[in-house]
Amino acid sequence: MKNRDVQAAWKYHEGTKHSYWSIRTNPHFLDWANQPLPFKIYPTVEPILLPQDVPQTGVAAISERVSVAGGDSVPDLRDLARILFFSAGITKHRKHPGGEIYFRAAACTGALYEIELYVVTGELEGLDAGVYHFNPADVSLRALRKGDFRGNLARATTMESAVACAPATIVCAGTYWRNAWKYGARTYRHFGWDNGTLLANMLAVAASSGLPAEIVLGFVDADVNRLLDLETRREVSLCLVPIGRTSEGSPPAPQEAPPLGLETIPLSEREVEYPAMLEMHEASSLASEDEVAQWRERGKQTVLPASAPAGEEVRLQPLPREEQPTDTIEQVILRRGSTRTFDKTASITRAELSTILDSAARGIAADFLAPGEQLNDLYLIAHSVQGLAPGAYFFHRERNTLELLKQGKFRAEAHRLGLEQQLPADACVDVFFLADLNRILGGYGNRGYRAAQLEAGAIGGKMYLAAYAQHLGASGLTFFDDEVTQFFSPHAKDKSAIFLLAIGKPLRRKGQ
Numbered sequence: 001m002k003n004r005d006v007q008a009a010w011k012y013h014e015g016t017k018h019s020y021w022s023i024r025t026n027p028h029f030l031d032w033a034n035q036p037l038p039f040k041i042y043p044t045v046e047p048i049l050l051p052q053d054v055p056q057t058g059v060a061a062i063s064e065r066v067s068v069a070g071g072d073s074v075p076d077l078r079d080l081a082r083i084l085f086f087s088a089g090i091t092k093h094r095k096h097p098g099g100e101i102y103f104r105a106a107a108c109t110g111a112l113y114e115i116e117l118y119v120v121t122g123e124l125e126g127l128d129a130g131v132y133h134f135n136p137a138d139v140s141l142r143a144l145r146k147g148d149f150r151g152n153l154a155r156a157t158t159m160e161s162a163v164a165c166a167p168a169t170i171v172c173a174g175t176y177w178r179n180a181w182k183y184g185a186r187t188y189r190h191f192g193w194d195n196g197t198l199l200a201n202m203l204a205v206a207a208s209s210g211l212p213a214e215i216v217l218g219f220v221d222a223d224v225n226r227l228l229d230l231e232t233r234r235e236v237s238l239c240l241v242p243i244g245r246t247s248e249g250s251p252p253a254p255q256e257a258p259p260l261g262l263e264t265i266p267l268s269e270r271e272v273e274y275p276a277m278l279e280m281h282e283a284s285s286l287a288s289e290d291e292v293a294q295w296r297e298r299g300k301q302t303v304l305p306a307s308a309p310a311g312e313e314v315r316l317q318p319l320p321r322e323e324q325p326t327d328t329i330e331q332v333i334l335r336r337g338s339t340r341t342f343d344k345t346a347s348i349t350r351a352e353l354s355t356i357l358d359s360a361a362r363g364i365a366a367d368f369l370a371p372g373e374q375l376n377d378l379y380l381i382a383h384s385v386q387g388l389a390p391g392a393y394f395f396h397r398e399r400n401t402l403e404l405l406k407q408g409k410f411r412a413e414a415h416r417l418g419l420e421q422q423l424p425a426d427a428c429v430d431v432f433f434l435a436d437l438n439r440i441l442g443g444y445g446n447r448g449y450r451a452a453q454l455e456a457g458a459i460g461g462k463m464y465l466a467a468y469a470q471h472l473g474a475s476g477l478t479f480f481d482d483e484v485t486q487f488f489s490p491h492a493k494d495k496s497a498i499f500l501l502a503i504g505k506p507l508r509r510k511g512q
């Protein structure tokens with residue numbers, strides 16, 4: 001079982017760390033003439049245009065956990081259109097001298113959008129049963145297979161109940177080259193981050209639509225890739241998201257899924273393959289139903305014991321309910337866009353920060369997490385938060401407090417840790433995600449590495465939404481791995497840096 005040989009994940013992780021020297025000695029440059037297409041295009045398959053007049057849910061982006069009704073809840077085409085658009089649709093576009101960028105609903109490293117969405121559905125109102133690809137460029141689905149293939153997913157997940165009872169399941173897949181063009185072998189980490197931010201939107205919009213949804217990472221990779229007919233040296237399935245629930249009984253039996261041989265437009269003239277990523281993917285793949293069953297068992301167990309605070313604690317207090325912003329999830333997603341310059345003279349309030357951390361602490365629904373569990377720990381550098389002394393903190397999510405690790409003004413250090421970029425230095429607060437990879441890999445095998453990156457992206461995505469709901473700004477960032485651990489040590493010793501989000505107030509230029 002390759003998944004248990006966790007040296008593979010360590011090798012990949014160590015080999016893709018950023019350090020002062022790796023950045024300066026990496027000869028990588030951007031070959032603009034060979035820039036990949038941001039869309040997967042099947043030129044020979046007719047599009048099924050998705051309805052554009054879908055009513056919005058009207059549910060506030062910051063709300064108590066939206067209660068999803070028990071019993072059957074079956075999406076129709078309009079629900080699917082809403083969920084797909086607000087997860088991966090084009091929400092803005094901007095011209096620049098070299099062309100145009102089509103920005104999407106969720107943040108994504110380099111705006112390269114390497115995550116593709118597919119839908120495997122039974123018969124729905126407005127849509128025949130089939131396997132579809134979603135194309136955000138023309139907001140359409142293209143049928144890759146006709147018929148009900150939900151049984152194939154049920155088998156691939158050894159009858160995971162959410163998948164087996166779902167009227168439709170969205171499969172997220174990662175396209176290596178589209179992101180590796182800029183980021184090389186580090187793209188495998190970006191798969192988790194960029195899939196995660198998209199999932200934060202997807203879970204929020206599904207819940208607002210009254211539909212249960214969760215993230216499923218326990219599946220036989222080869223079976224799902226075969227169903228989508230992916231060319232696995234170039235694109236691989238990353239996770240499943242069952243949408244809705246039906247009590248109509250078990251799904252139909254799995255069907256043969258022969259190769260389709262459908263033409264797709266090449267992304268670039270040439271593609272470069274990064275063996276480190278193919279190895280990491282292979283080593284974290286589940287090959288049998290037994291391995292899937294073990295994965296699921298592991299997910300039901302408690303992962304990490306909460307550490308007791310040793311230093312001074314500051315209590316977090318989210319905005320009282322009546323003061324929470326009422327902007328809807330759709331408004332907030334349309335408004336979101338990573339802050340490009342923070343106003344370093346601005347501050348945010350402790351209540352605003354508490355509200356963002358509260359949304360992070362609620363975690364995500366995933367098959368690898370027991371309720372209330374989380375793989376990543378959150379460490380903060382607060383620069384200018386009213387009611388919070390500048391300094392480094394650890395977030396005790398189960399206690400709803402911040403433990404002061406060291407007091408001081410650390411803008412220069414934040415600049416350094418965030419790859420010497422200005423954004424983390426000018427933000428009001430930087431939130432670093434660190435994970436105890438030894439423990440995670442020991443419990444879950446190499447696939448735990450995928451889970452840690454994906455969870456960080458999904459929680460980071462929720463924090464983006466909670467920030468923008470409050471009219472604040474945020475940006476994901478990359479970092480110097482080992483220096484982050486050193487900065488938060490001794491508390492963080494033995495943990496690895498996974499993700500970084502800067503939060504603050506966007507600089508408003510004159511006339512804006």
Ligand SMILES: Cc1cc2nc3c(=O)[nH]c(=O)nc-3n(C[C@H](O)[C@H](O)[C@H](O)COP(=O)(O)O)c2cc1C
Nearest residue numbers: 103104106107108109110111193337338476477478
């Ligand atoms: C995980 C993650 C890491 C990112 N890292 C950086 C970064 O290091 N520097 C930066 O300027 N922007 C960074 N970004 C922001 C992206 O460039 C931005 O999301 C992308 O251009 C899409 O734009 P939008 O977020 O405004 O929709 C990051 C975003 C994510 C999700």
